[in-house]
Amino acid sequence: MVDLLFTEKVRKYGYLIAEGGPPALSGLYDLTAHRLVRLAVTITRNQHDAEDAVQSALVSIVSRPLILAKADNPWHYLLRMVRNESLVVLRKKRRWTLGMGLSDLLTSTSVDEVEQAETHRAVWLALRSLPTDQREVVVLKIWEGLTFQEIADVLDCTLPTAASRYRYALQKLTTKLRVFGSEACHDT
Numbered sequence: 001m002v003d004l005l006f007t008e009k010v011r012k013y014g015y016l017i018a019e020g021g022p023p024a025l026s027g028l029y030d031l032t033a034h035r036l037v038r039l040a041v042t043i044t045r046n047q048h049d050a051e052d053a054v055q056s057a058l059v060s061i062v063s064r065p066l067i068l069a070k071a072d073n074p075w076h077y078l079l080r081m082v083r084n085e086s087l088v089v090l091r092k093k094r095r096w097t098l099g100m101g102l103s104d105l106l107t108s109t110s111v112d113e114v115e116q117a118e119t120h121r122a123v124w125l126a127l128r129s130l131p132t133d134q135r136e137v138v139v140l141k142i143w144e145g146l147t148f149q150e151i152a153d154v155l156d157c158t159l160p161t162a163a164s165r166y167r168y169a170l171q172k173l174t175t176k177l178r179v180f181g182s183e184a185c186h187d188t
Helices: 004-020 022-044 047-063 065-069 074-096 114-128 132-143 148-155 159-187
Strands: none
Touching: 004 022, 004 047, 004 065, 004 074, 022 047, 022 074, 022 132, 047 065, 047 074, 065 074, 074 148, 114 132, 114 159, 132 148, 132 159, 148 159
8 A cells, every 4th residue: 555654745745836836846756756757667668758748747736736635645646647648648659750669768776786787677678568558557566556456546447457467467577587587597
């Protein structure tokens, strides 16, 4: 279950933005941006597009911050906004681009060991190979710690659908990462 303190911080920033306007947005950005970009990257498959989607969602908050503040669950509401903006970015990009190249999903990390960096890359490459609906569920479950009911609410699907997407995603990831593990063993 999502940390209630975190959810209440998101709500508080909604009220602060309503009171103080755009300058108060920086607190919400600092609190949520890394997590929101991570979700958006799973949808857009591109760091820059993901950042654009997050920026669009946050700009929307500035124009109507009380919607965020008064939402039943402001964090889920913000996740849904970013998801929707990510889908808009994808639709626009597909409309204007014939061949969409995939950029590297790796975000800057402080990983020092080569083995950890390779594992990180393998996980992201395996995750990137999943269908979008399965990637979203994995990110929301593993990194955001949402329950399947919360995931179903954010993605506007049924609880069984969210759970089955997660199960299928884990099966595929397990297969792909076993291949990576066996290749790593042969390289040594």
